[in-house]
Amino acid sequence: MRIEMRARRRELAPDAAMMKKTGSVLRRAAKTEAVPGFFSVTIGFTDDATIRRFNRRFRGIDRATDVLSFPMTAGRAEWSALPAPLPGMERPSLGDILISTERCAAQAAEYGHGFEREICFLALHGFLHLLGYDHIEEADRLEMEDAADRCLTAMGVTR
Numbered sequence: 001m002r003i004e005m006r007a008r009r010r011e012l013a014p015d016a017a018m019m020k021k022t023g024s025v026l027r028r029a030a031k032t033e034a035v036p037g038f039f040s041v042t043i044g045f046t047d048d049a050t051i052r053r054f055n056r057r058f059r060g061i062d063r064a065t066d067v068l069s070f071p072m073t074a075g076r077a078e079w080s081a082l083p084a085p086l087p088g089m090e091r092p093s094l095g096d097i098l099i100s101t102e103r104c105a106a107q108a109a110e111y112g113h114g115f116e117r118e119i120c121f122l123a124l125h126g127f128l129h130l131l132g133y134d135h136i137e138e139a140d141r142l143e144m145e146d147a148a149d150r151c152l153t154a155m156g157v158t159r
Contacts, residue, residue, distance in 0.1 A: 001030045001037050002091055007045040012101045014045065018116050021157070025120045026127050029151045033076075033131055040091040041130065043123055044098045051100040066103040067122040071095040075132025097126035113159040120157045124148050 003023045007013035014022070026041065048064035056062045058070070072095040099122050108118035128144055135141035152158070 001027055001035060002040040003027070003043065004040065005043045005045070007101075008050075009047075012045045012047060014101065014115070014119050018119055021116060021155075022120050022123045025124055025151060025155050025157060028155055029124055029127055029147070032151060033147075035094070035131065038091055039094045041094050041127065042096045043126070044096065045101050046098055048100050048102045051098055051103070054098060064100060064103055066100055066107060067126045068098045069095060069126040069129035070098070071130045071132075073130075094127075095130040097123060097130070099123060099126065111159070117152075117157050117159060120155070121148065121152065124151060 003026055005013070005019050005022070013019070022043070029035075030037075030039075051066075051068060052062070052064040054068055055065050058068070072093045099119065101119070104118045104122055105115055108115045111118070125144075125148060128147055133140070133144040133147065135144050
């Protein structure tokens with residue numbers, strides 16, 4: 001799976017080691033969830049003001065948040081039926097993830113763990129949403145939490 005990570009401003013991007021670790025966590029989750037390797041995902045790192053604009057525009061909530069996901073498929077039922085792209089064709093995208101590194105830093109301090117753990121958690125949380133996980137209902141929330149905890153633990157990303 002190709003994972004592209006971007007930040008419009010250099011100071012908003014995690015360092016190279018954190019981006020590598022984040023990519024490893026998402027690849028682990030993709031393998032566990034049997035996501036075909038030909039997909040791509042884009043992660044954008046931004047600030048609170050920008051993510052607030054996205055949250056207001058796409059969710060109708062006028063406040064900053066930590067992570068937003070923009071799925072490009074309807075979940076497993078849709079993407080599991082797709083054939084692999086032919087050589088030279090663009091990889092199909094599972095979607096985009098937008099993370100506020102300002103909110104990430106604040107939450108890491110609030111929760112008493114490192115920035116790397118929080119960035120990995122938020123990226124994974126967004127990725128699970130791209131796969132169709134949700135947390136509106138309690139049972140779904142517990143299933144999503146379990147998937148995230150198993151992946152983070154397996155990758156040595158702990159609180």
